[in-house]
Structure formats: C-alpha cells, structure tokens
Amino acid sequence: TRRSVLIGTGSALPARIVTNDEMARMVDTSNEWIVERTGITQRHIAGEGETTSTLAIAAARAAIESAGIEPASIDLIVLATCTPDQTFPATATLVQTALGCNGGIAFDVGAVCSGFLYGLGVADSMLRSGMARRALVIGAETMSRLLDWDDRTTCVLFGDGAGAVVLEARESDDPAAPGVLATRLHADGAHNGLLHTDGGASSTGTVGKLRMKGKEVFKHAVTNLADVLREVLEVAEIPAAELDWVVPHQANKRILDGTAKKLGLPIEKVIITVDRHANTSAASVPLALDVAMRDGRIKPGDLVMLEAMGGGFTWGASLLRI
Ligand code: ACO
Numbered sequence: 001t002r003r004s005v006l007i008g009t010g011s012a013l014p015a016r017i018v019t020n021d022e023m024a025r026m027v028d029t030s031n032e033w034i035v036e037r038t039g040i041t042q043r044h045i046a047g048e049g050e051t052t053s054t055l056a057i058a059a060a061r062a063a064i065e066s067a068g069i070e071p072a073s074i075d076l077i078v079l080a081t082c083t084p085d086q087t088f089p090a091t092a093t094l095v096q097t098a099l100g101c102n103g104g105i106a107f108d109v110g111a112v113c114s115g116f117l118y119g120l121g122v123a124d125s126m127l128r129s130g131m132a133r134r135a136l137v138i139g140a141e142t143m144s145r146l147l148d149w150d151d152r153t154t155c156v157l158f159g160d161g162a163g164a165v166v167l168e169a170r171e172s173d174d175p176a177a178p179g180v181l182a183t184r185l186h187a188d189g190a191h192n193g194l195l196h197t198d199g200g201a202s203s204t205g206t207v208g209k210l211r212m213k214g215k216e217v218f219k220h221a222v223t224n225l226a227d228v229l230r231e232v233l234e235v236a237e238i239p240a241a242e243l244d245w246v247v248p249h250q251a252n253k254r255i256l257d258g259t260a261k262k263l264g265l266p267i268e269k270v271i272i273t274v275d276r277h278a279n280t281s282a283a284s285v286p287l288a289l290d291v292a293m294r295d296g297r298i299k300p301g302d303l304v305m306l307e308a309m310g311g312g313f314t315w316g317a318s319l320l321r322i
Contacts, residue, residue, distance in 0.1 A: 001172070003179030004127040004135070006320060007069070008166040010062025011290040012055045013044040013277070020156070027152035034156050039253025043159030043278035046142045053085045053094040055162035056140035059286070060095055063136065063164040066293075074166070075104035076132035078123045080115025080139045080282035082311070083146060084108060087201045095138065105132060112195075113249050113310025114185070115139055115282030116163070120306070120318050121183040127169040138164040139282035146197060148209040157251070158210070159278035163286025178300070178321045182236040184228055185316035191220065195311040221255050224315045225307055226262040232317045238303065240265060245298055249308030250274035250284040259307075271297070281310065298322060 019042045020031035034040050046055070056079060064071050079092035092106040105126070111118040116139035123135040140162035147155045172179070194216050199208020225248070233240055240263050248256055250273050260267050273288045280287060285306050292298045302322045309315035 004124040004167040008063045008067025009290040011163040011287045012058035013161045014046040046160040057098045059162035059164040067166040071099040074101040076135040077106040078119040080119040111314040114308040114314040116285045117316035124180045135167045141281040146210045161280040161283045181319045183318040187314045222258040228317045244302035245304045251279045
C-alpha cells in the first residue's frame with residue numbers, strides 16, 4: 001500500500017522577539033498574569049518586509065534541505081494560513097515560484113489553528129491517491145496583523161512564524177514502516193461567535209480583527225481534543241501508552257496540561273513551545289515538530305501524534321510513524 005512518509009521538517013520565525021514586559025507597556029497586563037494563565041513568556045512578531053510568504057518560504061527551504069531533495073521535485077504545495085499575503089492568489093503559489101517548482105499543484109487551506117492538520121490530511125490523501133508524489137505542507141501565519149493591539153484579552157496570546165514538512169509517497173506493506181497512519185478532522189460551525197475576525201473581503205471589505213471569548217474556547221478545546229485523539233488511536237488500533245510524543249497546537253500551557261491529563265499521558269511526552277512562540281495558529285504544530293526533530297527528541301521509528309483545535313471550530317489529529 002501507498003503511504004505518505006515524513007522526510008523533512010523546517011521552520012522560521014521573525015527576527016523580533018517581544019517579551020511580556022514589553023506587552024505590559026502596550027496594554028494593561030503583566031508578565032505574571034500572562035505566564036500564570038498561558039505559560040507564554042515571549043512571542044516573535046513580524047517586522048517590515050516579513051510576511052506570511054517570506055516566513056513560509058524560509059521554513060520550506062529548511063524542510064527541503066533537511067529532506068535532501070531538489071525543490072523542483074515537489075509537485076504539491078498545501079499552505080495553511082488565515083493571514084495570506086494577498087486575498088488572492090493563494091500564498092502557496094508565492095512559495096511555489098520562490099522555490100522554482102512551478103507546474104505542480106499549489107493551494108491554501110483555511111482552518112485557522114487546525115490548518116496544518118487539515119493541510120496534512122489533504123496532502124496525505126492526494127499522495128495516497130497518486131495525484132502527487134512529493135508534497136510540501138506548510139503552516140504559516142502573521143497573526144500579529146489580525147490582532148487588536150488595544151485588546152489585552154487577545155493581543156498577548158499570539159505570535160508569528162512558519163513550519164513546514166516534506167511528505168513523500170512510498171510503497172510498503174510493513175505495518176511498522178514510517179508514514180501517516182491515521183488522520184481525523186472535524187468542524188462545528190455553530191461556534192463562529194466564540195472565535196472569529198470581525199471582517200472579511202466579502203462582508204466589510206477589510207480583513208477585520210481577531211475576536212475571542214477565551215474562557216468558552218478553552219472548555220471546548222480540551223473536550224474536542226481529547227475526543228479526536230481517542231478517535232485516531234482507535235482507528236490506528238494503538239493504545240495511548242504506545243505514543244512516544246504528542247505535538248499539540250500551542251495555544252495555552254493549561255490546555256496542553258488538561259489534554260494530557262484527560263488521556264493519561266505524562267506531560268514529559270508533550271512537546272511544548274508555547275512559552276517561546278505563543279500561539280502561531282496554523283504554524284504552531286509544524287514549528288513545534290521541527291524544534292523536537294532538530295533537538296533530537298523525536299527519532300526515526302517514534303510514534304508521534306499531532307493535534308490542533310481552532311476557529312470554526314475546527315479540530316483534528318494525525319498519527320505518524322517517523
Ligand atoms: N492581563 C491582565 N488581565 C487580563 C488579561 C491580560 N492580558 N486578559 C484578561 N484579563 C483579565 C480579565 O479581564 C478578567 O478580569 P475580571 O476577572 O476582572 O473580569 C481576568 O483577567 C480573568 O479573565 P479570564 O478570561 O477569565 O481568564 P482565563 O483564566 O480564562 O484566561 C485565557 C484567559 C488565557 C484567554 C484563557 O481563557 C485561554 O487561554 N483560553 C483559550 C483560548 C485559546 O486557546 N484560544 C486559541 C485556541 S484556538 C486558536 O488557537 C485560534
């Protein structure tokens with residue numbers, strides 16, 4: 001059978017770091033409040049000349065280099081973002097031409113913080129169906145440009161960045177071979193009001209600002225994530241205890257603790273970058289994955305669960321053998 005195998009990862013962050021103390025000079029907040037409620041100590045914020053595409057291109061180049069392949073061999077680019085450079089064309093096409101792999105498939109997916117999981121699900125399906133052979137799946141965001149910098153309840157939570165993976169279609173009948181083992185995605189459009197932007201090209205003619213009812217989102221997040229994690233483990237017929245690592249969407253340290261507890265997973269198995277990166281939306285999962293691949297925690301043969309939940313609501317999880 002055909003499988004999608006992870007052969008490279010990469011990431012990129014804007015140069016500028018903004019600490020909690022700097023945030024406290026902009027809005028009525030404090031380092032103590034932010035650390036205690038979220039676990040965040042700093043975030044990277046895009047400066048002049050840094051956009052979703054420049055971060056995506058840097059992350060993609062790093063992933064391609066780690067895979068040791070020619071950029072021209074990429075025939076599918078799926079880019080997850082809610083902060084595209086332009087309303088159209090897709091930011092994926094900017095990445096494609098920068099890498100010089102024109103002619104294949106390139107498009108964006110919009111599922112906000114779950115975007116990378118959605119992108120991975122789509123790319124995996126296309127690789128397994130034979131529509132493409134080598135895919136670049138990218139999560140890239142400049143959430144700072146959607147924030148209301150006067151709203152202390154949201155502006156302290158987010159950061160900018162990008163992460164990317166290269167997936168390759170390979171044939172194998174060995175159940176222990178590397179590859180994406182199972183992915184499940186969900187959406188529930190009833191909760192638009194809890195997490196959304198108050199604008200868009202077709203409604204207000206602007207992109208709008210991010211609005212969130214944090215407490216309510218928090219409650220849904222822990223329940224939905226625990227459900228989809230159990231669902232993927234069941235589909236893959238793998239007990240939770242066999243997982244080597246969980247790479248979650250990095251929204252809030254308390255959500256990570258709550259989800260791990262619900263599944264009975266030790267927190268040492270959870271990759272955490274929210275302290276340094278804050279919530280980078282679709283970029284957070286591939287960013288955290290790249291950090292843990294490069295520092296040697298995640299190794300070939302490991303069973304790794306990726307999971308995310310975000311605006312929509314959307315949520316999903318994917319189990320991979322590295
Ligand atoms: N600094 C200081 N005080 C603040 C701040 C701030 N930055 N923000 C809010 N407060 C105040 C509130 O006004 C409130 O004051 P009050 O009691 O006088 O009304 C108090 O702190 C408590 O606020 P809560 O909202 O109840 O605080 P909570 O413990 O719920 O933490 C938080 C808020 C961090 C937003 C939390 O609810 C959360 O993380 N929710 C999940 C959000 C999330 O993860 N979203 C992303 C998932 S989807 C995605 O990634 C897009």
